[in-house]
Each structure stands twice: as C-alpha cells, then as structure tokens.
Amino acid sequence: MEKDEALTAPRQPAWNTEVLNCATEKVGNHFRNPNWDNSMDQSDPFESALSSMVSSPAASNVPVSGENVIMRELIGKLGNICNSGDASCYTTPLNSPPSFDFSMVNLLNRSTLTPFSADPGFAERAARFSCFGSGGNSGGFNDPLMDSFNLSGNQSINVNGSQSNKNSGSDKKNSGVLRSSSPENAESGVSKEESSVSQQIQSQNDSGTRKRKSTPRGKAKEIPSPAAVDAKVASENDESNSKRSRRDGAPAGNGNAKASNDGNEKQSKENSKPPKDYIHVRARRGQATDSHSLAERVRREKISERMKFLQDLVPGCNKVTGKAVMLDEIINYVQSLQSQVEFLSMKLATVNPRMDVNMEALLSKEMFESRGPLPHGVYSIDSSPAFPYGYQPQQGLPPLNNGIPNTTETPFSMKTQGFQLPSIDRFTDAHPQVGSMWEDDLQSIVQMGFAQNQPQSYQGSIPTGQVKMEL
C-alpha cells in the first residue's frame, strides 16, 4: 500500500530531525520559551524586566557625587514625609521608595562606602530608615509597616549592618554578600512589600470596593499582579498626589517630578492612557476608582507587556517605541515569514528529492561532521500519543487538489509579484547562491505567468530520475 510505504519510508528521513535540530536549534532555542508552553506565563518577562531594572543602576556609570545626590534626594524625601507625622497618608509612599533605597544602597555599596561614612547625618537618616528590624526608632512608622518591613528584614538587616559598620573593613564583606543577593532580594523585597502593602491598605480600607480584597491576597505571590494590585491600591487611596513609576535611581527624581505633575493633571480626568510603554505604572493616586478604568488599566498593561514580548521576538525592534510602529514592524515580519514559507515550498516543489540513497548519505555525512549519533528517541515520535485528528495527509490533499480552481493562478502570480525579495534578504541568512538562483527562477516563473515554456534553469537542478508520470 502506498500508505505503508509512506509510513515506513520516513524511518530514514526521520534522521533529518536530528540534523535539522542540530542545524537550527541554536536559533530555535530563542523561541523555546517556557512562556509559551505554559500558555504565556506572565511572570518571566516581568521578572527579567525587574531584575534588569534593578541591576541597571549598578551597570550604569554613575559618578560618586551623583550617587550621593541621588541618595540624599531619596532620603530627603523620606525624611520630609516621615517628619510630617501623618503616617496614614504616607503609608504607600513609604512603602515604595525604601525598597529602592535598599536596591540603591546595595548597589551603591558595591562602588563606594566612604561617601556614606563621610556624611554622618546622611548615614544616620539612612540607618534610621533602613533598620526596621531593630524596632521602631522613628516615629513615622506604623506597626503594620513594621510587619511589612520585617518581611524584608533579611535585606534590611544586611543594609543596617553595612550602614552601622561603615568604618570597618567588614563593609566590603557585607557588600559582597549584598552584591550576590541583591537582585533577588530586591525582587523578593519588592514583591513582599507589595503584598504587605495590599494587606495593609486593605486593613485601612473602608470603601465599598470590598470585592477586590480577596484577589490581591490570592495573588500576593505573583509578580505580574503588582500591576493590578497597585492599580487597586492607588484607586483606594485618594489622599496624596504622587505617581510613582518603576524607574532607575538616576531618573527617579526626574521621573517622580514629572509623574507628580502628570498625576496632578490627571486628577481631574477620568482616566487617561499612559504616555508610553512603561514597564510599570504604579499607584496612580487620585484616579477614578470605578472598575471600568481599573480593568482598562490592567488591560492596557497586559497589552504593553505583550508588545514588549513581541519586540523581543521580532528582530530589529529594540529601538522602536510606540505601538503603531511596532505593529507595522510585526506586520512586516509576519508577511515576510509567510512569503518565505511560500518561497520555500515552491522550492521544494521543484527539487526532486532523490531521497532513498542520497539523503541517508548526506545526513550521515553531515552528522559525522558536526554532530553525534542520533538518539533513539527520534523514532518514538512515530508512535507518540494519539494526535487529536488522526492526521492523514493523503486523504486531505486530493480534495484540495480538486478544489483549486484555475483562477487561483492569477492571484498567485499577483501575489508573488508582491513578494518583497529584499525583505527576504533582510530577514534571512539563507545560502546566497542557492537563494539567488531560486529567486531568478521564481521571478521567471512569475513573469511568464505559467505559460507553456518552461524555464531552462530547472533542467540542471532536477535530476533525471523517474520519467514516468501519473496524471
């Protein structure tokens, strides 16, 4: 039976899988993203983005004086807030910057310690804000705050230790410890702090939005939920006018200043789109608290997150910002990929595979050159678990063949003339000689519009195998 032959024949070409995997896996590994296997687990882009953000201040070449300025700015803000004495108003802002102080302090500790020691008042304030585990020595902290920062006490104790031992040589060791663990601590500190924020805000919440209480608790461990949690937190808190965005330390001052202006402007508005694709927009205070705008915000953040993911997927999109241009790039890329598939299937249609002998020889030769022996697991694919549809190509294709009318030829030629062959060159690194040969052939086919005369260049490529034709 033909079917049996077809089924048994791939036993040998199944070796192709190994070759192909070896040949192209290094590119394919980029796409074997566990995100997709888990139906887009959203935490990974966030974590990576978060860690990259946290570690970027360290990577950036900030001068020593600049670090002092930044630290003083942040600590100064904290001092002003704490000294005002109204703890309930500022629970949220207190929660957010200290985590960045941790990260900043941890990261700055790597570079230098003497500036901290040189300014005793500065160090005292930093120590005051950072030693939460040692009991409330500053009046502005609530007990829930103490609990919240006890969660991240691991980190704070390290910071405290480094701050208090500023004159000793053990600072280097502490900072070494911090250095190794700071990204994780920053991330975990942030996530724990946010869960504590949500719990704490809910304890003070007396508005009617009680239905949202359960969800932040349930999602306290998930990192993508901070977007939703913060949105809800911000909506529940109408008392202050600062909008925070998760930015680096250096532009934090500028970002906060600009954000506070934006927050002031947006107080009057119902809800407005975020200016650009921020990774995160937190705690937009004074915004409308209805569920529609919140859902809108969550949806928009999901969309922006997916746009970021697509940006990684499409090559050459790192510099592009904005949804419209990104979408254009994505559309172009998808079109080029589809045209490549058509091009390659055309190529396969014209190349006669003398598979039985040469394929094995080629494959074996290629395998011995660069790869190793095949694992036997390849053959298990044929007996892999039942496919839902019982794929039988030989049944599916003949109806298609009958269904193809002649009028489809002209659209095909029109479409292939729309092939952007330069775009193929741009996106692929195919064998140039083979590709150019086939481009010419393809163009010749197209131009002749499937006339009766055959392109002569086919003769060389099609080995004179079987002359017998079935029609």
Place this chain on the structure above:
Amino acid sequence: MDLHNLNPSSLKSRFTTRFLRALTEINARKPIASSSSPREIFQRYRRIKDAADTSMAYSVRSRRTWSKATLWRLRTPSHRRRLASFGRRSSLNKTRTTTTASHRGAVVVQITSRGGGLGVQLEELRELVPGGEAMDLCNLLDETAHYIKCLTTQVQVMRTIANLYSLE
C-alpha cells in the same frame, strides 16, 4: 551545537516529522519529472505549502486559535467556508466586506477602527494571523507571538530540507 537540543517532543521535531512524512507522500504519489509543466509545479507547490501549514498546525495540537483556523481553512472546501464565515462574521458587531480574491480563500474583513489610530494595523494583523478576525487586541498579540515563533520554526525546517535536497 550539542545533542541536548535534540528534544524529540519539541515543536521543531514534531513539525519536521510530520512535514517530512507528508513530503515523502507527495513525492511518492507524483514524482517530479523533468518535463513538468508549470501548472503541475504550481499544484505541487500548493500541496506542499498546505502540507507544511497543516503539519505546523498539527504540531501545535490546536491549542491555539490560529492553528484551529488554519486546519479549518485547509479542511473545509471554500464554498462551505464562505457560508460559515458569513455566519461567524455576523455575530460580530463590525461592518464588513468580504472578498474572495485571496488565493487562500481567506475572508477579508473590514473592521471599523476603534481604539485610536491602531485600527488599520490591527485589521492588517488580523488578516495575517489566521483566525485573528474575532479576537481582541490582547489575545491577538498573544496569538501573533506564538504564530511568529511557529512560522520561524517552519521556515528554518523547510529551508534546511530544501538545502539538503538541492545539494544532491
């Protein structure tokens, strides 16, 4: 370049196996002769392309909307497809015009732009991604990303196969 990447259950290996199976079947049924007319070559091309799309959609095992749409598109005859798509489109509150000019028999839907200036591009994206007509932007981006990943796999595999074939 090691053997750790030879994952037999990866998308690439699944697709490769299926596609090679289909390819050998196509070649066995109608072997290429040196005197093939362009018409035959075209038919062969269509079959190969459909086999590639089908095998890719099967490799995903219909977990995705685009794979379901591809399989449906390739299995349903075009006249039945048009009727069904009319019923499907009418359930959406969008103005539409349907044309059958595309060689795939795809239905082009014009969607009133909403949500800002992204309307035109959204519509284009919906056209490109199979099954994308009835999805909102969020899911559409999701589908697009997965579709791009599978397309690149398909292109890689097909290119390697073509190179191997043409090297003889």
